[in-house]
Amino acid sequence: MTQKQRIEAFVALGELLASDQEKIGRMLQHASIKNPWYTTENTKKQLQALSSNLTLEKLMRWLAPYPDIQADKTVGLILAGNIPLVGFHDILSVLVAGFNAQVKCSSDDAGLTTFVLNELIEIEPAFAEKIQFVDRLQEYDLIIATGSNNSSRYFDYYFGKKPHIIRKNRNSIAILTGTESPEQLKALGFDIFDYFGLGCRSVSKLYIPRDYNFNSFFEAIAYFSSVKEHYKYVNNYDYNKSIYLINGDKHLDNGFILLKEDTRLASPLATVFYEEYDQIHEVVAQLETKANQIQCVVTEATIETSIPTFLLGGSQCPSLTDYADGVDVLEFLFQYGK
Known part of the structure; x- marks a missing residue:
């Protein structure tokens, strides 16, 4: 051929x-x-x-x-x-x-x-x-x-x-500025809930400005509430919720997703971790030190980073050149295929 x-x-x-x-x-x-x-x-x-x-x-x-x-x-x-x-x-x-x-x-x-x-x-x-x-x-x-x-x-x-x-x-993360529109926050919902959050391109961590009001976020992602109808997903939601309640861990709960403040990138299923920031450039600098753990970043902010970056809602639709882990598979193949 x-x-x-x-x-x-x-x-x-x-x-x-x-x-x-x-x-x-x-x-x-x-x-x-x-x-x-x-x-x-x-x-x-x-x-x-x-x-x-x-x-x-x-x-x-x-x-x-x-x-x-x-x-x-x-x-x-x-x-x-x-x-x-x-x-x-x-x-x-x-x-x-x-x-x-x-x-x-x-x-x-x-x-x-x-x-x-x-x-x-x-x-x-x-x-x-x-x-x-x-x-x-x-x-x-x-x-x-x-x-x-x-x-x-x-x-x-x-x-x-x-x-x-x-x-x-690897995990994917989102950086919010607090100025996102309802449509943009709804788009973020696809980054979080597509494939139940099981993919490496699924957002498992939010970086939010200090004193961020989550009300608009929760209102925008109400569109995805049907996820709780899936028995395997809701089993994870119920389990993690019970653990946080037993341990007295501070968390936010809208009935189908849990938000917990945590410095880690990888969150349990049906949970998204979040972390507050003062200056967005400090977040970017921090992420660069963890680049080998991150598949991609979604944000509406203009940032300079070596990590693949998409607008909110774009993480789950990679192009042919959006290689997993940033490794160009074609270049690898042709290097050794001669």
Whole structure:
């Protein structure tokens, strides 16, 4: 296959994922049963986000700096499963660049990745020789592995001798100025509640100006109150609320999300930590020291930082060049694929 053929196949896949074909509906229903976190609404949202990047113009612009190669090398992919199809960008990068993909799906994947790649093979049968699903990686040349801080130590031990990208836990944060409109605060709700806050691009921490009034924030995010209807989410909400009450921890509660003052970045599910600030530049300086723990920042303020930054509501819709952990996967592949 040429690069052009690979791109055209992914464009066709994007059109399929954005469609309302019956087999898409069956796949969404099946996934929601196997993994209750993968609700039909959330998986459909992810499919729409992925398909929006699978256009001819976007893919060609993304790949323009790189040569058209047909690599004999195999990339081992260890995928996470915290949100639907979270590993798709890695798979896309490997296959569209001309490499072979040896894919180890998460046990939480609910068959989504297999479904999508089988559809890709149906569109372009030549991909059948480029994709292999495995329970254990073997005979690979490069590694891209995504997991927790604990699993990253395992990955380093077993895969560290090969060229690799190994990802750890990251969280996303929001910086508020206190001048945000109701619409902007509602947009922040998507950064917090999309995928139940399970993704590395989900906002788990707010930085707020001192003496910030949370009333407008709570009013704006009332739109997301239906999240409490999901039994797994509300179980986490109830558990964390009971812990804070038993311990006498100061917190704010609107009935479906808990806000707790805390200096940590990673908050429990159904909880968002917050921290007050006096000067926004001090927040930015502090975040720079923790850049390797942060996936992205959302804010309406104009700030200078090396951390990827989006407007409120933009964290969950990365472009093709918004690489996880800021590591350019295409550059990595072509560096070792020559």
